[in-house]
Structure formats: C-alpha cells, structure tokens
Amino acid sequence: MQTPAEARKFAHERFSEYLLRNGLKQTRQRETILDAFLESEGHITSEELHERVREPHPEIGAATVYRTLKLFCDARLAHAHHFRHGVTLYELEGYHHDHLICLGCAEIVEFECELIEVEQAKIAQAHDYKLTQHRHTLYGYCPKCRESL
Numbered sequence: 001m002q003t004p005a006e007a008r009k010f011a012h013e014r015f016s017e018y019l020l021r022n023g024l025k026q027t028r029q030r031e032t033i034l035d036a037f038l039e040s041e042g043h044i045t046s047e048e049l050h051e052r053v054r055e056p057h058p059e060i061g062a063a064t065v066y067r068t069l070k071l072f073c074d075a076r077l078a079h080a081h082h083f084r085h086g087v088t089l090y091e092l093e094g095y096h097h098d099h100l101i102c103l104g105c106a107e108i109v110e111f112e113c114e115l116i117e118v119e120q121a122k123i124a125q126a127h128d129y130k131l132t133q134h135r136h137t138l139y140g141y142c143p144k145c146r147e148s149l
Helices: 006-023 028-039 048-054 062-075 116-125 143-147
Strands: 078-086 087-092 096-104 110-112 137-140
Touching: 006 028, 006 062, 006 110, 028 048, 028 062, 028 087, 048 062, 062 078, 062 087, 078 096
Parallel strands: 096 137
Antiparallel strands: 078 087, 096 110
C-alpha cells in the first residue's frame, strides 16, 4: 500500500506523462488544482474544488478548474460520476468500490463486496465477455430519509 506522499508523487508523475504525451503544457495552475484535488476526500464537484483553490489562488477561474478536472479524467487520475440532479462529482481513481446513493438527501456511501465481484465475473464469463471495468450504483433511501417517507 502506498503512503499518501507516494500516492501524491505517483499522481503528479502520471499527470505529467499524460500532458507530455498529448502535447499539453504543465502549468503551475494545473499543479495547484491537482494538489487540491488530491487533498480532497471522497466526491467533489468542480465548484467545490474551485472554492478550495480560489481562496489561496484567486487568479484561478472556475473554467480552468473544470477543464483541468476533465484532463484528470482523461489521464485516468479521476472518475466523473453523474449520481444526482445533473451534478457531476469527481473522485480519485485508485481502489475499486461501489456506491449506495440516497434519493432523498443524496448521501453517498461507498462499499466493497467480494460476493458481487465474483458474481459479476461469472455473469461476464457466461456471456463470453472480458470485463475491463464496471460501476455498480444502488439507489434508495437512507435511514433518516426513510423516516420522513
């Protein structure tokens, strides 16, 4: 398992390699946005990330943050989720997990289940598919929201 410092270094190296391969510039603004993204935990919107970046760096605009998040996704450092009401949430790629989403309050619970993973592999094999990736999202109501139904 990587230490946080090793993970940060790996992310910066991967992003640098992606930019170089695609003829894009490595800028101080992109590095600042990457640092802020790596410090975030869980899921974050581009607006939330912009707020974090803007306070110490008011010259960085919302459009720059949005475009940079798109680059993170293209570089496979981040994944964009479209869980609720048209809001895109971003999270760091890394470990595989699935999601429970509350339809009431939009709470997101991450979970891992080996049984689901095994069954998905069996289903893919039965249909002669080679799995390369998947996303598993379950929607329902959390205990608090169920009380008010």
